[in-house]
Amino acid sequence: MGKYLMNIPLEDGLDQYLNEIKDLKKLEGEFIDVNDCLNKVTCEPVYSNLSSPFYNCSAMDGIAVKAKSTFMANEQNIITLKENIDYIEVDTGDPIPKDFDAVIMIEDVLSKENKTAKIYKPAIPWQHIRCIGEDIVEQEMIIPSFHKIRPQDIGAMISARVQNVKVFKGFKVGIIPTGTELITKEETPKVGDIIESNSKLFEGLIVGYGAIPVIYPIVKDNYNQIKKSVLNALDECDMVLISAGSSQGREDYTHDIIAEIGKVLIHGLAIKPGKPAILGYARNKPIIGIPGYPVSAWVVMENIVRPTINKLTYKKCSNNKYIAAKLGKRIMSSLKYEEFIRVKLGKVNGEYIAMPIKQGAGTITSLVNADGVIRVSQNIEGIAQGSSVKVELLKDIDEINKTILAIGSHDLIVDLISSELTKNSLGQFKLNSIYVGSEQGILALKNDECNISPAHLFKLEDEDYSKYFIDEDISIIKLAKRTQGIIVKKGNPLKIESLDELVKYRIVNRQKGSASRILLDNFIDSKNIKKSSINGYKREESTNMSVAKTIQNDDADCAIGIYSVSKAFGLDFIPICEHEYGILVKTKNLQDDSIKKMLDVINSNPFKQKINSLGGYDLSQCGEVLKYEKSYN
Ligand SMILES: Nc1nc2c(c(=O)[nH]1)N[C@H]1C(S)=C(S)[C@@H](COP(=O)(O)OP(=O)(O)OC[C@H]3O[C@@H](n4cnc5c(N)ncnc54)[C@H](O)[C@@H]3O)O[C@H]1N2
Ligand code: MOO
Numbered sequence: 336m337g338k339y340l341m342n343i344p345l346e347d348g349l350d351q352y353l354n355e356i357k358d359l360k361k362l363e364g365e366f367i368d369v370n371d372c373l374n375k376v377t378c379e380p381v382y383s384n385l386s387s388p389f390y391n392c393s394a395m396d397g398i399a400v401k402a403k404s405t406f407m408a409n410e411q412n413i414i415t416l417k418e419n420i421d422y423i424e425v426d427t428g429d430p431i432p433k434d435f436d437a438v439i440m441i442e443d444v445l446s447k448e449n450k451t452a453k454i455y456k457p458a459i460p461w462q463h464i465r466c467i468g469e470d471i472v473e474q475e476m477i478i479p480s481f482h483k484i485r486p487q488d489i490g491a492m493i494s495a496r497v498q499n500v501k502v503f504k505g506f507k508v509g510i511i512p513t514g515t516e517l518i519t520k521e522e523t524p525k526v527g528d529i530i531e532s533n534s535k536l537f538e539g540l541i542v543g544y545g546a547i548p549v550i551y552p553i554v555k556d557n558y559n560q561i562k563k564s565v566l567n568a569l570d571e572c573d574m575v576l577i578s579a580g581s582s583q584g585r586e587d588y589t590h591d592i593i594a595e596i597g598k599v600l601i602h603g604l605a606i607k608p609g610k611p612a613i614l615g616y617a618r619n620k621p622i623i624g625i626p627g628y629p630v631s632a633w634v635v636m637e638n639i640v641r642p643t644i645n646k647l648t649y650k651k652c653s654n655n656k657y658i659a660a661k662l663g664k665r666i667m668s669s670l671k672y673e674e675f676i677r678v679k680l681g682k683v684n685g686e687y688i689a690m691p692i693k694q695g696a697g698t699i700t701s702l703v704n705a706d707g708v709i710r711v712s713q714n715i716e717g718i719a720q721g722s723s724v725k726v727e728l729l730k731d732i733d734e735i736n737k738t739i740l741a742i743g744s745h746d747l748i749v750d751l752i753s754s755e756l757t758k759n760s761l762g763q764f765k766l767n768s769i770y771v772g773s774e775q776g777i778l779a780l781k782n783d784e785c786n787i788s789p790a791h792l793f794k795l796e797d798e799d800y801s802k803y804f805i806d807e808d809i810s811i812i813k814l815a816k817r818t819q820g821i822i823v824k825k826g827n828p829l830k831i832e833s834l835d836e837l838v839k840y841r842i843v844n845r846q847k848g849s850a851s852r853i854l855l856d857n858f859i860d861s862k863n864i865k866k867s868s869i870n871g872y873k874r875e876e877s878t879n880m881s882v883a884k885t886i887q888n889d890d891a892d893c894a895i896g897i898y899s900v901s902k903a904f905g906l907d908f909i910p911i912c913e914h915e916y917g918i919l920v921k922t923k924n925l926q927d928d929s930i931k932k933m934l935d936v937i938n939s940n941p942f943k944q945k946i947n948s949l950g951g952y953d954l955s956q957c958g959e960v961l962k963y964e965k966s967y968n
Contacts, residue, residue, distance in 0.1 A: 340583070340602055340610070341602055341603035342604070342671065343605060344673065345638060352600055353642065353643065356646075357646070359616060359621065359647075363503070364379075364501050364502065365501070365503075367499065368499060369493060369497050369498060369500050372484045372502055373484055373486065374484060375500075375502035376482065377478055377482045377502055378481075380476045380478065383477050384473065384496040384498075385473055385496035386471055387468070387470040387494045387495060388466075388469060391466050392465050393425040393438045394427065394463045395438055395441075396425070396426045397438050397440040397444065397463065398424055398441070398452055399423050399435040400421060400435060400454075402436050402458045402459065402462075405439070405454060408454050409456060409457075414454050414455075415451050416453075417451055418451065422435075422439075425438060431464055436460050437458035437459065437463065437464065438462065438464055439458050439462075443456065471491065471494060471495045477495055477497075478500075481649045484500070503648060506547065506644060506648045508541050508546050508573065508574045508575070509549050509575040509576065510533075510534045510576050510578065511551045511554060512531050512550075513553070513578060513589070514627065516528055519531060533625070535550075536633065536636075536699075537550075537578065540637070540640070544644045545644070546644050549568070549572055551564055556580065556587075558588045561580070562595070562596065565596065565617075565622065566618075569596075569622070572620070573647070574622070574623075574643070576623050576625055577592075577623070577625065578625050579625070579627030581602075581612065581613050582611045593615040593617060594615070596617040597617020598616060599614070600614050600615055600616075602624075604635075605672050605713050606638070606672055606674075607696075608630050608675065608696035609635045609638070609675075611624075611626050623635070626696070628696035629697065629702070630697070630701060634675050656732070657726060657728065658707070658725075658726050658732065660678075660686075660687035660688060660724055661687065661689070661721060661723060661784075662709075662719070662721060662722045663688045663691075663742075663779065663784040665720045666691055666717050667717040668717050668718075670713065670716055675710060676694065676709045677691070677692055677694065677701045677702065678691050679740065679769060680707050680730075681738060681739070681767065682740075683785060687735070688784050689724055690740070690742065690769050702729075706729055707727055707728050707729055709726055737764050737929060738764070739756075739767065740784075741786070741788065742779040743768075743776025743779075743785075743790050744770065744772055744776060744916070745877070745879060745880070746879070746899075746916055747899050747900065747949055749789050751946060752933060752937065752942070753765070755939070755942050759932070759936055764933070768789075773789075775848050776790060776848075776919075777919060786924065787920045789814075789917070790919050791849065807922075808922035808923065808963065809919060809962075810919070811920075811963070812934065812937060812958070812960050813915065814915075814916050814954075814957055815917075815954050816916075817898070818898040818913055818952075819850060819854065819895065819897055819910070819911055819912055819913065820895070820896070820897075820909045821834070821837050821895060822886055822900070822906050822907075823907045824887075824892065824893075824907065825905060825906055825907055827907045831892070831909065833911075834854075834895075837894075838859065840870070840892035841893075842893055843874050843882050843886065843890070844872055844894070846877055850914055851894070851895035851896055852895075879896045880900055882894045883901055883903070886904075898951025899950055899952065902949070902950050922964075934960075937957065937958045938957075
């Protein structure tokens, strides 16, 4: 059944919703042991049962004295005090008996022998004494109401002899995964199945929001079954999230169920991803319909569910962290929606660079790989490359500062450098890669949009890459000669032996500037073959891996690629030529700590052994650094 989707700006929609639900059932309070109250929110103020300290005590190691008997002391008039009469020995924290009213630190006592102490300066009354109630006075309020309890608050309450604290009860959030296609991770997936993962994504996020997640079993796309599960969850929880079925498909029931048992306030927000979100309530409790795609779900969780839970549990929203960065690639966006663009971040020559990555609502790895998110407002069509953008951080800034941003050509070697670098530096340094092909990568390096660029060729003069670096010295870290050729299905059923045959079958291509593309284009130009006559010429993949997966899945018959990848996917390979593969880096950056650490990895034996086991690589020059000076041009 068709449903009318609204398009309400996020902030407006959230305000309307929070305003509508503010009078729903209030969270109840309970008394709990002070030991267990971390991160809970107080319902009422907490008062002290005992002063701290509750007796006068010494703040220092030394002697407790009667100030009056020390007044005459000075460098010319050393005074001798008698133990137990004029002074007693005390250590920090010891009680001060009534007769004494000051403490002299042990280092200010000239000598102490034969039950006497010599002093050379007077003590001011009450010096170095912590008086009763210095920290906390009995019956004083120590923690206000609606306060999220921190470790130091617990310390203070225990010092004040508080045993139990009245806090708001845990806020239970029911999670209902819906979808006939869903299976658990233990089941063997067949075509048409989707492994249910949203409930665990929601669970982790809800724990982070300070609430208690309750996951219910997967429910098939059946109106009555979903309704039953929602009613049950409403009985047991304070809020309910329904995963998927939010859109307009034949089996999307979330809207109608909420409308039947309660009220839908909003269906459709002007955000992408996340637009079909449903904000409603029933039985005095909020219900939110979360779009099924994981990234859409994440956006709705962070921007709607989190503030809703905060509001209902009386917690303040913690501030997100932002940095200013230069945008490394143009963002196109729709005027209809506010968009959440996931980016990788790097620090190049002191400036942060934000590089947009894959953006599909179904790509959960875009959240795994993202370092930050740029929110592109609804009323703009995009942001130009090079603009300054505000990026919300998803990672610690220190981690980003120590991450090498690589943009260029993909090879399994780069993945290995990345894993070995992290391992060898015990997590201190990381390598973050974006694959756009060699030529685009080298342009990014030239423009200071990345720290290094993995590329498929070394001889600058051969491909005329030198034109990009007329102003700067550039170095090449050699990695391997790799075998390039034709990837075909196992057993080579079409008997493809050369490029002449490749162009007759269904191919999958690579993006411009990649080694495979250059090889193919040079070949078809030399033979005057029309690009449009090749089936699949326009289908571009950005890595050798995705090319191999396409062939393995029988969506193409053959493609140009590298040996190691065809081997990894159990495909056959017809070698054609060898070319060199390595890393370009600006010479001035060779001394950066992270680059030096990466060179250590590249020169290490375990790393070389791992590459050798992939097959198809000649490592005889691996680790050599060639420096090209500007005068080279
Ligand atoms: N004709 C239209 N189709 C769609 C529209 C639209 O406006 N018109 N909106 C699209 C947008 S935008 C989104 S977002 C999705 C929302 O989909 P639903 O909330 O209805 O969810 P499903 O269609 O059931 O699932 C979408 C996708 O997510 C997978 N999924 C669902 N649940 C889980 C789970 N628990 N764990 C992992 N993955 C899950 C599901 O299998 C689908 O692949 O609708 C668009 N369509
Ligand atoms: O808005 Mo949907 O949320 O694009 O994926």
